[in-house]
Amino acid sequence: MERVKPARRKIYRHAVIVRITHWINAACFVFLLLSGLQIFNAHPHLYWGDASTFDQNNQPTGTFLSIGTIINADGERRGVVQIMGGRYLDTTGFLGASQYNGQLAQRAFPAWLTLPSRQDLAAGRLWHFFFAWIFVINGIVYVAYGLAGRHFWRDLVPTRDQWRAFGRTVWEHLRFRFPHGEEATRYNILQKLAYIVAVVALIVMVLTGLSMSPGLNAAFPWLPELFGGRQSARTFHFISASILVLFAVIHIVMVLVSGVWNNVRSMITGRYVIKEEKHDLPPPP
Amino acid sequence: MTSRLLLSRRRLLALGAAGTGSLLLAGCDRWSSNTSDFRRDVLDRVDELTEGAQRLVMRDSTLAREYSEADISPYFRANGNIRVNDRDYNRLAEGGFADYRLAVTGLVDRPLSLSLDDLRVMTARTQITRHDCVEGWSCIGKWTGPQLGPILDLAGVQPAGRFVMFFCYDDFGNTLSGPIRYYESLGLADCYHPQTILAYAMNGETLSIPHGAPLRLRVERQLGYKHAKFLREIRVVDSFAPIGRGKGGYYEDGDGYEWYAGI
Numbered sequence: 352m353e354r355v356k357p358a359r360r361k362i363y364r365h366a367v368i369v370r371i372t373h374w375i376n377a378a379c380f381v382f383l384l385l386s387g388l389q390i391f392n393a394h395p396h397l398y399w400g401d402a403s404t405f406d407q408n409n410q411p412t413g414t415f416l417s418i419g420t421i422i423n424a425d426g427e428r429r430g431v432v433q434i435m436g437g438r439y440l441d442t443t444g445f446l447g448a449s450q451y452n453g454q455l456a457q458r459a460f461p462a463w464l465t466l467p468s469r470q471d472l473a474a475g476r477l478w479h480f481f482f483a484w485i486f487v488i489n490g491i492v493y494v495a496y497g498l499a500g501r502h503f504w505r506d507l508v509p510t511r512d513q514w515r516a517f518g519r520t521v522w523e524h525l526r527f528r529f530p531h532g533e534e535a536t537r538y539n540i541l542q543k544l545a546y547i548v549a550v551v552a553l554i555v556m557v558l559t560g561l562s563m564s565p566g567l568n569a570a571f572p573w574l575p576e577l578f579g580g581r582q583s584a585r586t587f588h589f590i591s592a593s594i595l596v597l598f599a600v601i602h603i604v605m606v607l608v609s610g611v612w613n614n615v616r617s618m619i620t621g622r623y624v625i626k627e628e629k630h631d632l633p634p635p636p
Numbered sequence: 637m638t639s640r641l642l643l644s645r646r647r648l649l650a651l652g653a654a655g656t657g658s659l660l661l662a663g664c665d666r667w668s669s670n671t672s673d674f675r676r677d678v679l680d681r682v683d684e685l686t687e688g689a690q691r692l693v694m695r696d697s698t699l700a701r702e703y704s705e706a707d708i709s710p711y712f713r714a715n716g717n718i719r720v721n722d723r724d725y726n727r728l729a730e731g732g733f734a735d736y737r738l739a740v741t742g743l744v745d746r747p748l749s750l751s752l753d754d755l756r757v758m759t760a761r762t763q764i765t766r767h768d769c770v771e772g773w774s775c776i777g778k779w780t781g782p783q784l785g786p787i788l789d790l791a792g793v794q795p796a797g798r799f800v801m802f803f804c805y806d807d808f809g810n811t812l813s814g815p816i817r818y819y820e821s822l823g824l825a826d827c828y829h830p831q832t833i834l835a836y837a838m839n840g841e842t843l844s845i846p847h848g849a850p851l852r853l854r855v856e857r858q859l860g861y862k863h864a865k866f867l868r869e870i871r872v873v874d875s876f877a878p879i880g881r882g883k884g885g886y887y888e889d890g891d892g893y894e895w896y897a898g899i
Contacts, residue, residue: 394771403773474668566898570694
């Protein structure tokens, strides 16, 4: 018996500017994240407000987040994380203390997550600002296109019918059932919202990053104030980066489970294959 | 057949992408070493771009934000060297820096040798500012001292003078060629910035040794390592290329920190 193959049609999904800026952005994100963690390691404490707070012994106090090393009752070195002055969470092996060159080294993020892998703030900063420039220029191109080319309004802003079907879309995603046919020619609402979060978080990365510059603070005193001061801006820089990591993980998982080659190809060549639903097919002869 | 070929091509692509990625990351360790050409030709030059962009959006005289007394940090973290191993320095410290002299030398018409009393009779500026360390933390403190600009005018900077070197008493221990004492440098425009002062007081008290007694530089629009402590000599030069490794400062030469520390 002949099996009926579902009808396929190719649509042109991603404009060339979106495809190019996507891959440049992805590369920048990886390098900025790893060099950013290197910079974070130089002072693995986050504060609220304009200034940091220290006790008489020069130790950070009243932090929002601290990653450190303690010596426990048995005289062992342990890596710990403390959130908002709460209990120490033992994170030995990953945060606070991890293996480096065959030893349990005192470092907030482990060597395999920092660029360079050795503890080197100066080199981390050089990479960070090198990729920050590429990231910002690339981002300006993308946002300019998104606004001028109406990409944002056409592709990213959810339509009213999508809002109405919000609950059903969530339910279908939970069962890993993804839209087919006509509905697959546009982003679904969860996709749209995820991309909007990512674009906003990337813009927050730039603004909070610039808020940490003493030079730009002089030029634009209102900039760090947007975030509640320089140290708050540094904390939001970290939170926003964490949101982007979460986005990237979900993004990659969704690409993998919803047709990896179709997705990857569409971001390279622009062509995306739509499988027609049964009722879209012409009646059998 | 086609599908098998396709599969292998896909796998090749995926392997290629993963391989390139990890090679790039591994390469970064090497490319960021002090001896690599990429470091010298590209990475180190990003700082020039950053400085150019920042100078575009601020004037030479744009002030860093000044805070109120209430904002002053209860404990201002002392960083870098918090004591000095130099014998001359410790002798001066024992005498309460009564014999201390700041030398102003180099491309000037009238080299100076200034005592703390000489500096205290000059018009002082007091400013409550935020100190941003390259490590990421900040503290707010009140600094008092004469502006650097009028001191340079007193000495008379010659037309060839473009940079000012700041030489200090402190060092970070012995290297193979002996201790290297701390040094920093600024362009003339930043030296004449209204908030660039030589501070002898902090939070209304005589500057303590951990914070750079008897005299430290304040350059409020840049990061902490530019704020040289334990000042010994100020030298006007036309270029800092002959000094150290030629990058203008102890950390710039040794670790590769940016000369322009505006971010």
